[in-house]
Amino acid sequence: SQQGEEDPQALSIQEGENATMNCSYKTSINNLQWYRQNSGRGLVHLILIRSNEREKHSGRLRVTLDTSKKSSSLLITASRAADTASYFCATDGGHGSNYQLIWGAGTKLIIKP
Amino acid sequence: SQTIHQWPATLVQPVGSPLSLECTVEGTSNPNLYWYRQAAGRGLQLLFYSVGIGQISSEVPQNLSASRPQDRQFILSSKKLLLSDSGFYLCAWSVREGDEQYFGPGTRLTVT
Numbered sequence: 445s446q447q448g449e450e451d452p453q454a455l456s457i458q459e460g461e462n463a464t465m466n467c468s469y470k471t472s473i474n475n476l477q478w479y480r481q482n483s484g485r486g487l488v489h490l491i492l493i494r495s496n497e498r499e500k501h502s503g504r505l506r507v508t509l510d511t512s513k514k515s516s517s518l519l520i521t522a523s524r525a526a527d528t529a530s531y532f533c534a535t536d537g538g539h540g541s542n543y544q545l546i547w548g549a550g551t552k553l554i555i556k557p
Numbered sequence: 558s559q560t561i562h563q564w565p566a567t568l569v570q571p572v573g574s575p576l577s578l579e580c581t582v583e584g585t586s587n588p589n590l591y592w593y594r595q596a597a598g599r600g601l602q603l604l605f606y607s608v609g610i611g612q613i614s615s616e617v618p619q620n621l622s623a624s625r626p627q628d629r630q631f632i633l634s635s636k637k638l639l640l641s642d643s644g645f646y647l648c649a650w651s652v653r654e655g656d657e658q659y660f661g662p663g664t665r666l667t668v669t
Binding site for chain 2: 474475477484485486487488489492532534536544545547548549550552
């Protein structure tokens, strides 16, 4: 079953602008993760945020988590052409689950030069 | 450092033929291993996962099967492929369940 839902499904912005993607989920979680997938390639882990964290940074990436709203956002600042990819959020099922990751359908990000 | 290998990169098979995709991990011991399928423009569907040798959990009933004959080897198989088996197959590993996962390059399977 699909837990995470990314929004928007597709996003096209100019190089240098900031890109924001959102993820909503349905059940309680222990952590939420964001991944990037370049076309036709495997996924690359970007960042993991735990349920007791509200914000996390990694380079040009900023992830926020609002457990009361069951949502997360991924912000990429000063976007580059190389950021063109699909971005997925994944959540575990929290306590009582088998802790396998449940994936959203992804946001396709296009950075225009 | 850890690396994950997956082959072949692309595969075209006729309906009814068998399938064997292999995944191996280097540089870690007793990893959790996963097989996913991704339809075009979609998210990942977990097919199988394994927490140890010979331990396989299936998430989706289908004509696929998985085996883990060695600690760092994970094999996805089918006796008879269906058209609906076409897709992008990804192998991944993690240290623990729920942790970040590390993916192989994927296999593009087309069943004709």
